[in-house]
Amino acid sequence: MEKHTIIITVANRIGVLARIAGLLSSRGFNIDSIIGAPTENPDIYKIHLVVGGTEQRIEQVTKQLNKLIDTVKIVDISHKKNYIVREFILIKVKAQKNRSEILELINVFKAKVVDMTRTHITIDISGPTLKIERFIDLLRPYGIKEFVRSGKIAVSED
Amino acid sequence: MTGAEILIDALKKEGVDIMFGYPGGVVIPIFDVLYRDKEINLILTRHEQGAAHAADGYARASGKVGVCLVTSGPGATNTITGIATAKLDSIPIVVISGQVRTNIIGTDAFQETDMAGLTRSICKHNYLVQKTQELPQIIKEAFYIARSGRPGPVSLDLPLDVVTAKLKNYSYPKKVNLPGYNPTIKGNPRQIKKLAQAIKDAKKPLIMSGGGIISSGTSDELLKLLEMTNIPIVITLMGLGSIPTDHRLFLGMPGMHGRVAANYALTECDLLIAIGTRFDDRVTGDLKTFGKNAKIAHIDIDPAEIGKNVETDIPVVGDIQNVLNDLLGMIKPRIPNEWNRTTAGWKEKYKLGYKQQKTGEILPQYVVDRISHLAEQNAIIVTDVGQHQMWAALYCNHKKPRSFLSSGGLGTMGFGLPAAMGASMAYPDRMIINISGDGSIQMNIQELATCAINEIPVKIAVLNNTYLGMVRQWQELFWDRNYSKTCLKQTLHCPHDCKGPGKDCSQVYRPDFVKVAEANGIIGLRAAKPSEVDSVIKEGFRTKGPVLMEFMVRRVESVYPMVPGGKPINEMIIG
Ligand SMILES: Cc1cc2nc3c(=O)[nH]c(=O)nc-3n(C[C@H](O)[C@H](O)[C@H](O)COP(=O)(O)OP(=O)(O)OC[C@H]3O[C@@H](n4cnc5c(N)ncnc54)[C@H](O)[C@@H]3O)c2cc1C
Ligand SMILES: Cc1ncc(C[n+]2csc(CCOP(=O)(O)OP(=O)(O)O)c2C)c(N)n1
Numbered sequence: 095m096e097k098h099t100i101i102i103t104v105a106n107r108i109g110v111l112a113r114i115a116g117l118l119s120s121r122g123f124n125i126d127s128i129i130g131a132p133t134e135n136p137d138i139y140k141i142h143l144v145v146g147g148t149e150q151r152i153e154q155v156t157k158q159l160n161k162l163i164d165t166v167k168i169v170d171i172s173h174k175k176n177y178i179v180r181e182f183i184l185i186k187v188k189a190q191k192n193r194s195e196i197l198e199l200i201n202v203f204k205a206k207v208v209d210m211t212r213t214h215i216t217i218d219i220s221g222p223t224l225k226i227e228r229f230i231d232l233l234r235p236y237g238i239k240e241f242v243r244s245g246k247i248a249v250s251e252d
Numbered sequence: 253m254t255g256a257e258i259l260i261d262a263l264k265k266e267g268v269d270i271m272f273g274y275p276g277g278v279v280i281p282i283f284d285v286l287y288r289d290k291e292i293n294l295i296l297t298r299h300e301q302g303a304a305h306a307a308d309g310y311a312r313a314s315g316k317v318g319v320c321l322v323t324s325g326p327g328a329t330n331t332i333t334g335i336a337t338a339k340l341d342s343i344p345i346v347v348i349s350g351q352v353r354t355n356i357i358g359t360d361a362f363q364e365t366d367m368a369g370l371t372r373s374i375c376k377h378n379y380l381v382q383k384t385q386e387l388p389q390i391i392k393e394a395f396y397i398a399r400s401g402r403p404g405p406v407s408l409d410l411p412l413d414v415v416t417a418k419l420k421n422y423s424y425p426k427k428v429n430l431p432g433y434n435p436t437i438k439g440n441p442r443q444i445k446k447l448a449q450a451i452k453d454a455k456k457p458l459i460m461s462g463g464g465i466i467s468s469g470t471s472d473e474l475l476k477l478l479e480m481t482n483i484p485i486v487i488t489l490m491g492l493g494s495i496p497t498d499h500r501l502f503l504g505m506p507g508m509h510g511r512v513a514a515n516y517a518l519t520e521c522d523l524l525i526a527i528g529t530r531f532d533d534r535v536t537g538d539l540k541t542f543g544k545n546a547k548i549a550h551i552d553i554d555p556a557e558i559g560k561n562v563e564t565d566i567p568v569v570g571d572i573q574n575v576l577n578d579l580l581g582m583i584k585p586r587i588p589n590e591w592n593r594t595t596a597g598w599k600e601k602y603k604l605g606y607k608q609q610k611t612g613e614i615l616p617q618y619v620v621d622r623i624s625h626l627a628e629q630n631a632i633i634v635t636d637v638g639q640h641q642m643w644a645a646l647y648c649n650h651k652k653p654r655s656f657l658s659s660g661g662l663g664t665m666g667f668g669l670p671a672a673m674g675a676s677m678a679y680p681d682r683m684i685i686n687i688s689g690d691g692s693i694q695m696n697i698q699e700l701a702t703c704a705i706n707e708i709p710v711k712i713a714v715l716n717n718t719y720l721g722m723v724r725q726w727q728e729l730f731w732d733r734n735y736s737k738t739c740l741k742q743t744l745h746c747p748h749d750c751k752g753p754g755k756d757c758s759q760v761y762r763p764d765f766v767k768v769a770e771a772n773g774i775i776g777l778r779a780a781k782p783s784e785v786d787s788v789i790k791e792g793f794r795t796k797g798p799v800l801m802e803f804m805v806r807r808v809e810s811v812y813p814m815v816p817g818g819k820p821i822n823e824m825i826i827g
Contacts, residue, residue: 104432105430105431105432108380108382109368109380112369112372113372116369116372116373117372117373120373150559153559154556154559154560157555157556158556160555160556161554161555161556162377162432163376163377163397163430163432163433164432165432166431166432167432
């Protein structure tokens with residue numbers, strides 16, 4: 095079951111996020127991540143969605159989402175190359191002994207330290223999903239206390 | 253003008269002159285405007301479910317948008333079944349409900365329910381109006397959305413303060429502003445060309461049409477296509493009446509209770525042209541074997557229907573009207589061939605039939621057959637849900653579109669009587685017949701009073717088999733005749749494990765429908781013997797005003813043909 099990243103452009107109307115989420119759950123989809131936020135145009139709102147499903151089921155639900163009156167445009171960018179995809183993440187990692195190693199990793203990955211205590215470092219990193227996952231992976235041995243991910247967002251290349 | 257006055261004015265601008273409804277606290281301001289108004293006639297039903305189905309029946313019969321108006325909370329929730337019924341059958345209705353004041357929404361206020369949340373998955377679109385200024389634009393959009401593209405129900409939730417507040421410069425908008433909503437109307441010429449070529453190449457072509465022909469009003473185009481191509485046709489429950497039942501190319505309704513010829517043709521054809529039909533599982537049976545020999549072309553206005561249940565070789569998204577006109581311009585006459593003879597042979601060989609004896613039990617098929625024969629030419633048949641619905645579909649002589657109204661997708665028992673009232677309000681001069689079952693009729697029987705008081709001349713035929721017959725049939729065939737809670741005669745004194753009526757069953761049926769009719773001020777008639785059937789129908793049809801006719805039919809008759817759920821549709825129990 096492949097994950098699909100879908101960008102939905104909708105009219106900025108009351109309840110629109112609930113409509114999208116409601117349709118997905120009524121059609122039996124589990125949402126991996128969903129982000130909704132206003133855009134440069136106050137009438138338009140953009141939703142970034144990650145869901146898993148077979149190609150055929152995703153196509154069907156995309157059509158259903160497109161049918162919603164408030165949906166202006168919908169693109170499944172999973173197989174599209176011309177999109178810049180980013181994810182943002184905050185990570186709290188144990189850092190008493192191996193501080194310098196961790197700081198080095200942060201440096202290599204162009205991440206940022208946003209907070210530091212005697213026991214922990216909190217890091218902020220953004221980038222393509224693959225980079226983020228690799229970063230998390232490398233931090234794991236030190237002991238990750240907590241992380242939060244934003245889910246994916248994307249823009250098309252011109 | 254107040255929001256309420258704006259609403260009523262806007263409804264008139266949308267051409268509404270009849271609506272159905274029920275009052276309550278937060279909608280008093282709207283009812284107050286109606287009190288002074290002379291142009292809109294609001295029929296007070298006895299239950300909000302009745303109001304929603306009546307609006308639906310009005311829409312099905314007339315093709316116009318049906319409207320109902322109810323109060324918040326329980327009034328609004330009572331319409332839910334009606335909205336879902338309209339959604340599944342793509343029927344344009346606008347359901348207007350009251351709501352508590354905007355500043356107390358979300359506080360569990362008295363009679364507050366989240367109507368927008370409740371209806372989200374069962375309507376085409378919904379609105380919770382926030383400000384009176386938005387009201388004109390939203391009403392405009394609601395009607396436009398309900399009737400355009402693939403039609404459907406729209407819910408409009410109006411908080412009390414929105415309808416009482418005043419707006420200085422009201423004008424009803426001429427245009428909608430819906431950037432995300434542009435139903436595809438023109439079919440892709442390349443695909444239509446492909447379809448024309450496929451018709452030319454096919455040896456065993458078949459058309460399957462459905463509800464889309466009715467909603468797009470394209471019976472004439474369909475008939476033209478048939479005349480030109482001589483392609484045999486099957487028509488789903490929702491499409492019945494698109495062409496006359498006695499058309500030479502018509503093989504019958506397909507599906508679970510479809511005719512043998514129709515299901516054989518679907519299984520054998522090499523080109524299936526589906527027009528305005530959504531491959532419901534009652535029609536396709538086992539999807540693995542459905543149309544397995546065929547190239548499939550699908551014409552539908554809703555892109556989401558294409559490829560949803562069956563894989564499509566030639567997808568044509570567009571309005572049937574345009575697509576058929578384009579197609580008609582591209583094809584040449586086709587001469588009937590071997591396939592025409594084969595399909596006609598099936599139709600001849602597997603005729604529908606029943607054997608009514610002169611005495612003894614009345615067969616339900618016979619009642620339906622007689623009703624259809626004795627009805628006026630342009631009568632509208634409205635059914636409930638169950639065996640009687642299937643017999644009505646199979647045995648009535650369907651002549652015209654919008655003259656067979658039935659809850660197909662949701663299968664809502666209790667739809668019939670209120671929907672028949674709605675149809676009657678659309679066509680006061682036509683004969684409206686509600687064919688119902690003794691179970692279904694009780695689900696909205698309170699509307700008998702509405703018919704009596706408003707002199708709505710619905711002819712109600714109750715086929716009383718004393719069972720929830722359709723469910724009983726499944727129990728008979730697949731559950732070892734364990735008639736669990738399907739006998740409406742079962743009393744405290746009956747054996748718990750009754751396997752069906754013996755000669756010694758002496759229980760009395762409740763209620764006495766003739767008395768119920770009479771208590772409501774409606775004439776009640778009963779036929780208990782075959783010889784009484786014609787006279788009851790004739791008297792019922794002759795009598796002015798609403799009539800309830802009860803037919804005591806054979807208790808354990810079953811509907812055949814039947815395809816057991818999930819089986820290939822050519823594996824039928826013929827009965
Ligand atoms: C007890 C019971 C048993 C049943 N058994 C059977 C059975 O044996 N056989 C049977 O056929 N049905 C049966 N039904 C009904 C079944 O459940 C479905 O309701 C029915 O088959 C749906 O028909 P449809 O797809 O043709 O029409 P609809 O559900 O009305 O769908 C219409 C289609 O047309 C499209 N459309 C609408 N307007 C346009 C336009 N302007 N241009 C292009 N496309 C348009 C819509 O997008 C939609 O896809 C049964 C129902 C019950 C309750
Ligand atoms: C509101 C509702 N509840 C339950 C059902 C399930 N159901 C389908 S047919 C049927 C029996 C209908 O009985 P009746 O109206 O007497 O008609 P008959 O089948 O006997 O002709 C039932 C219970 C339904 N379709 N609708």
